[in-house]
Amino acid sequence: MYHRMRFTVTPFNASSQTRRLQPALARRNLAMPLRVDTVTTNRPMPAYLIVEIAIHDPARYERYKHLAPPSIAAYGGKYLTRGGATTALEGEWKPERFVILEFPDTDSARRWWSSPEYAPAKALRQSCAETKMLLVDAVPFTISPDVTRPQT
Secondary structure: EEEEEEOOOOOOOOOOHHHHHHHHHHOOOEOOOOOOOOOEEEEEEEEEEEEEEEEEEEEHHHHHHHHHOOOOOOOOOEEEOOOOOOOOOOOOOOEEEEEEEEEOOOOOHHHHHHOOHHHHHHHHHHHHHEEEEEEEEEOOOOOOOOOOOEEO
16 A cells, blocks of 8 residues: 655634634643645555464474564564563453564565565474464554644
8 A cells, every 4th residue: 555644733723613612622631623634645554464472382482583583674574562561451362472563565564474585484483383463554544623632
């Protein structure tokens, strides 16, 4: 997907209704509603791999942790988090190990996952751990004019 966000953050206070809300928003420590514009370009949006791992053989998984990074870097990927502590804020979710990878785009992530460079590491991981892996497209978004945000 090829998009780039251009944020034009301006108070959206053209209406009399919004002007009437200003004092109430200020009392609640809320900013005025914002308008955000998006622009489509030929620049790819990043893609994310979200990975939940249950390790069955820690010694073999340690070898995997050394094999995977060079192949990830070769396809433009990088770790955003790798095995940090997790806390479920809603529902019951207790991953043993959690990893988030960022790639320049979904094609790069797919090419990495099926690449000959990653194949030995993938085979090792699949033999010593159970994995759930999601590929997520970054999607441009628009903040609607009636959304307020806390002041900092």
